[in-house]
Amino acid sequence: MSRYPQHRFSVAPMMDWTDRHCRFLHRQLSRRALLYTEMVVADGIIHGDRDRLLCFDQIEQPVALQLGGSEPDKLVEAVRIATDYGYDEINLNVGCPSDRVQSGAFGACLMREADLVARCVAAMKTVADVPVTVKCRIGVDEQDPEIVLPGFVRSVVDAGANAVWVHARKAWLEGLSPKENRDIPPLDYDIVYRLKQDYPNLFIGINGGIASLNQVLEHLNHVDGVMLGRAAYHNTSLLADVDRQVYGDDVGVTDWDAVRASMMAHADAHLAAGGRLIHVTRHMIGLFQGVRGARRFRQVLSADAVRPGAGPEVIAAAFDAIDFAGLTEAA
CATH class of the missing domain: 3.20.20.70 (Aldolase class I)
Structure with a gap:
């Protein structure tokens, strides 16, 4: 084997x-x-x-x-x-x-x-x-x-x-x-x-x-x-x-700015290929559970991602709702 x-x-x-x-x-x-x-x-x-x-x-x-x-x-x-x-x-x-x-x-x-x-x-x-x-x-x-x-x-x-x-x-x-x-x-x-x-x-x-x-x-x-x-x-x-x-890697708190930038770039490429923003953002709803601003984050993604012409700026706006200082302190 x-x-x-x-x-x-x-x-x-x-x-x-x-x-x-x-x-x-x-x-x-x-x-x-x-x-x-x-x-x-x-x-x-x-x-x-x-x-x-x-x-x-x-x-x-x-x-x-x-x-x-x-x-x-x-x-x-x-x-x-x-x-x-x-x-x-x-x-x-x-x-x-x-x-x-x-x-x-x-x-x-x-x-x-x-x-x-x-x-x-x-x-x-x-x-x-x-x-x-x-x-x-x-x-x-x-x-x-x-x-x-x-x-x-x-x-x-x-x-x-x-x-x-x-x-x-x-x-x-x-x-x-x-x-x-x-x-x-x-x-x-x-x-x-x-x-x-x-x-x-x-x-x-x-x-x-x-x-x-x-x-x-x-x-x-x-x-x-x-x-x-x-x-x-x-x-x-x-x-x-x-x-x-789980793996014991020496890593700190996730760079959420990098996550936002990556997801925006990914969404932009998907849109350029004829896709819709919701195909990407529907999987992001579960981010930031229990973090201050999470409810607003979900609202922005749920409501704005389905609007005609919606683009990666919706992801940026959703991330802007999150209290990352609080998230860092919790981590």
Whole structure:
């Protein structure tokens, strides 16, 4: 098994959220975090607009591509196509509980088909020139995670998976919506900790219900990596301290003037290519939670970014509302 980089912290793949503009913002705050794409369906890559689905700014690296699919041949073709785009990792989605994903026979329902997932991983490994990883749940519906999860992980590891990221909840495919599946099934971190004990040489990452960097550090006493989803999106500023707290880098408070300038330049380039300002600014709403001026910051971005002709000056005006002296003192 090839060595998997020590990605101690990552931002989870989130549909409709972790697009290239979101990742560009997150990279302004952390140089070290592993960033994931939204899930991209293998069929979409094979038959759709590849550049739209796969292109990203090199400044976003390290970036992992998350694939959705359950047919080894199609996943092989998708990986072969994606190779030219320079991703740092290819991840197979075995955790999404949405009806749309289930109808395509992939996502969390694959927890019932460990042998098929193993064949998919083995096939992807034949063409991938970067680590191939799996993101899964601890089980689905009536499955017993104590039985299912160890057997599932054994299968994908034997197939060559370089790492396993585990969302520490079951997914209830019958009776719960995707939103409810993010909150209602109880968390079981201990089962993931025990998995790491069983596989001391395998990178095991944990995901689910983690809201702060203090919690991240606690989990890192038991597993190799921690993945944040909604917390990183809705309270984006916490990413500004990841490199120092999680990786031990000697970095100070983020240069928010530089962040503002980068986001304005990024927005300007996107507008010049025919995009809209809201495509960029919608991911910035979660900055500065709890900081004086944050409400006004959100109001400016929400109201002004959608106006005809809105440009990067909206970002400048929003930043002007923030009490950065207070933010510095809090840090």
